[in-house]
Amino acid sequence: MAPNRWPTGTFMNRLTNELRSELLELGALRTFPPGHILISQGDRDTSVWLLLDALVKVTGTVENGVEATLAIRVSGDIVGDMSAMDGSPRSATVAACGRAICQQIKGPVFRSFVARRPAAALALAQVVADRLRWANQRRLDFAGYETKICLARVLIALISRHGRATDDGVSIGVPLTRAELGMLVGAKEITAQKALRELAAEGLIRRGHRDVIVKDPAELTKIADLSLLAKPYL
Structure with missing residues (x-):
């Protein structure tokens, strides 16, 4: 086979x-x-x-x-x-x-x-x-967590399913704008940008053109209150 x-x-x-x-x-x-x-x-x-x-x-x-x-x-x-x-x-x-x-x-x-x-x-x-599980989880995340945590959860889900190794971390592997990332967590673009800046300032991610590099997946997972072994939602 x-x-x-x-x-x-x-x-x-x-x-x-x-x-x-x-x-x-x-x-x-x-x-x-x-x-x-x-x-x-x-x-x-x-x-x-x-x-x-x-x-x-x-x-x-x-x-x-x-x-x-x-x-x-x-x-x-x-x-x-x-x-x-x-x-x-x-x-x-x-x-x-x-x-x-x-x-x-x-x-x-x-x-x-x-x-x-x-x-x-x-x-x-x-x-x-x-x-349906993905959609329900996103609704629960948005209702229960601030945008920064919601975004961290989506980034972990993306690298779990689509991630691509790079020299300084793991690319989400999907060409998404910051506005589109915001849409995935139900946040306005300006709110998503603020959350991305905070994660970047903490050294957890690096933002590129239509890409995000997760530099420290383990630490980002802690921020997201998830397990790296959890089944991805995407």
Whole structure:
């Protein structure tokens, strides 16, 4: 059996080799440039996108035009599954952060796959549960902690799932602006910037262009009141 190369917790990681192979036979391979919109909020299309080699941002816009970054999805993840399963309009926009290689599967085809493959249905349910857990945790964090601690928690979650080693620490591995980091913890940009400055002044992080380097993960974990061994929320 070939080793599972997909990141832990992703939809593809949760499938057996047999199910992954079957799923990849159901759709068309597509390649997109950075910034391409895979899914637009409000659209009625029901295609599912498997992220084979991609990093995407999930954003939503409310009635007054304010946009919020809701989540990050990586290779092995699935997006568009909610509309595929219930036929409802797209609840968010999904955009590629870099060059993206994806598998497009039509909604009815994906539903048929899940219906005849109980193990795939269970894997999808587990993915949905993880997303709900992430959303609930962010709400609890914002209600119970100051922005600095909320931000520390998100940074730890990001490096746990997407982190990339550098000469002076661990990059969060995701191209996020300070405003987008703030959105992930429900804070305004100016508040998020203040929290980032405090963490940087304490020598815990280094801020770069659309990147954050965590210089001391163990100490940041203490600030966040978490365990490095805890399951990441992302």
